[in-house]
Amino acid sequence: MEEIYAIARESFLGGHDAFQVHAFPFRMSSDNMARHGNYAAYPFWRTMKEAYDYFELTRQLPAIAVCNRHYLVNVALRSGDPGALDPEAACPVFFRPKPVPFRAPPGETAAQIVVPGLKMRSLASAEAANVRAGLTPADAPEPHATWGLGLVPPQ
Secondary structure (H helix, E strand, C coil): CHHHHHHHHHHHHCCCCCCCCCCCCCCCCHHHHHHCCCCCCHHHHHHHHHHHHHHHHHCCCCCEEEECCEEEECCEECCCCHHHCCCCCCCCCEECCCCCCCCCCCCCCCCCCCCCCCCCCCHHHHHHHCCECCECCCCCCCHHHHCCCCCCCCC
């Protein structure tokens, strides 16, 4: 979350009034998809994987549309804008344009984005607290002791 807040801060300071976040439940490799194949959300994740694979190939944000209460990833309509579809209505005839793989311009290499600014927590400190998503092991101290904020529950 801190990284998302840092990206938001930099985006707003740079003059933008909005930014997009595309978050996935895990790295959607074929191995990971197979590992999570029995999960109830797996059918939805197959659709998410289309967007994940598109980004991995093209380094472009996928276009997402909704019709018939389902997401469509990178589709084009013979007439009209996919973003204007009625989410409840039946899907019209569409096609999927072939994606163009990303190729770095000659002399350039892929860069990792490093967001400047102070980070309040590191992975090591999170692991040291042994707290994940609000769950604590039976022998962990009271949750307020692991918050690191000096907060004490009401008496």
